[in-house]
Amino acid sequence: MRVFKFIAIIIFLLMGAYAASMYYFVEENKNFTIQKEVNYPLDKVFNQFNNLQNFTRWNNYFLTSKTIKINYYLPYEGKGSSISYQDQDNVMGGEMFLRYENVNKTLRFQLFENENENPTLVDIKFKELTPEKTKITWIVHTPKLPVLSRVKNFWTQHQFVENIDKSMINLHNVLGNKVERDHRMAAIKYDSIMVEKKEPQMILGVNVSASNKQDALYKNIVMNYNKVYNYVSMDLGKKEDEIGYPTLITNAENYKDKEVSYFFGIPLSKKVGISDNNFSFRSVAATQNYVMYYKGSYSGRIKAIQQLIQKVKNDQMRHGDLCQIFVEKPLEGQDVNIKLSLAVYK
The missing domain is CATH 3.20.80.10 (Regulatory factor, effector binding domain)
Known part of the structure; x- marks a missing residue:
């Protein structure tokens, strides 16, 4: 009996120490910024973000599962557009809303993951560096987490960065195909062999x-x-x-x-x-x-x-x-x- 009491006391002390360390040393939410550059014109890049049907085709977050189902809601592009998604196999679901749009400059997304009532806020800023190069800046604010769940904040930023890295490869491929087609159309010479x-x-x-x-x-x-x-x-x-x-x-x-x-x-x-x-x-x-x-x-x-x-x-x-x-x-x-x-x- 004493052994069980001793073990219970040890567990209680460990949980207390864990809770205290989470409370005093781990932030209740994460705020971070990520910057990337892509070698494509600003208007073409922006349209891949403010059109949610385009967005989900290259964003790695929505490509990690083959069984994910996405519903799109009007308007499909710009402020007020939204989606819901569900993947029963991986117990993944949520909703995403485009809350603000300043064309070719800024977008603001709200992402509600699973049953979380507090959204992840993502501001995305676009800047034309040259006619053929665009700078993209993500400013991310994750929702506040309960003390015992704050350990997730240790890997949140890493996961987000990894997702963006993979997404940028997909985006490059998508834009490469679209720009190549545009260039082909512009270079057409009719009636010449x-x-x-x-x-x-x-x-x-x-x-x-x-x-x-x-x-x-x-x-x-x-x-x-x-x-x-x-x-x-x-x-x-x-x-x-x-x-x-x-x-x-x-x-x-x-x-x-x-x-x-x-x-x-x-x-x-x-x-x-x-x-x-x-x-x-x-x-x-x-x-x-x-x-x-x-x-x-x-x-x-x-x-x-x-x-x-x-x-x-x-x-x-x-x-x-x-x-x-x-x-x-x-x-x-x-x-x-x-x-x-x-x-x-x-």
């Missing part, structure tokens, strides 16, 4: 045969674009910065046929498992290509295709398949903006 080395690709799509009468072919292309895009974005959960431009692969000279066979798909970074037999992967090898950009009605592309084929003949070369890469997504009743890429060989 260029030589280009095409990198290998893995394209997920569908094999199709369609009538070539009037505008029936283009309507069929639009339908299959929607089919493939919905599968890639909804069933596979791929985001815009994870996929390539919609691509149609066909015989270069079948524009003269009454019926056209083609493969229509969207490039992915790697092959993934698919459960729908309507879709398949097509591997495209690296090739040397003659390239021409065309903008106008879909039927008007034929002249550009003929120019590419004539160029091949003039250069005494052979050609393979023709890729029609939709720089802008195909929409029924609208002109197309496409890159015609014809594989060539000696």
Whole structure:
């Protein structure tokens, strides 16, 4: 009996010492600042923060679990936007609110984690260092913790810094894809034949045969674009910065046929498992290509295709398949903006 009393006294003294040390030597909350620089323009960086659908796509906090479910609430961008999230597997959940916005300068977030009624406050400041470089500053105020829970403050800042480091890598990749696409669009030269080395690709799509009468072919292309895009974005959960431009692969000279066979798909970074037999992967090898950009009605592309084929003949070369890469997504009743890429060989 004395042994149990002795042990109880020891435990009581240890808990008292722990509580006293937490009370006198550990802060009840943490305040810290983190600064980072990214080599992208201010407006593009800011939009990745004030649009919560963008924010959750690269912020590592929301990417640590594959089973997390996020609900977005209107407005999806700017002051007043918010989300709730829940991950049953990892017992993780909470809400985040964007409370204040000064465009391209400052944002203020409130993060309520799990059942905590006191939020973590995060002020994020943006500063343009050069037209192509932005400084981001996080000012973090964590909620006050009860005495016995203050030990968490020993690793709070470390966890936050580690999360931002990983998030910055993701953000760089996202912005890299977006800026690269913008630069490509700005550099387009229409109706000029260029030589280009095409990198290998893995394209997920569908094999199709369609009538070539009037505008029936283009309507069929639009339908299959929607089919493939919905599968890639909804069933596979791929985001815009994870996929390539919609691509149609066909015989270069079948524009003269009454019926056209083609493969229509969207490039992915790697092959993934698919459960729908309507879709398949097509591997495209690296090739040397003659390239021409065309903008106008879909039927008007034929002249550009003929120019590419004539160029091949003039250069005494052979050609393979023709890729029609939709720089802008195909929409029924609208002109197309496409890159015609014809594989060539000696």
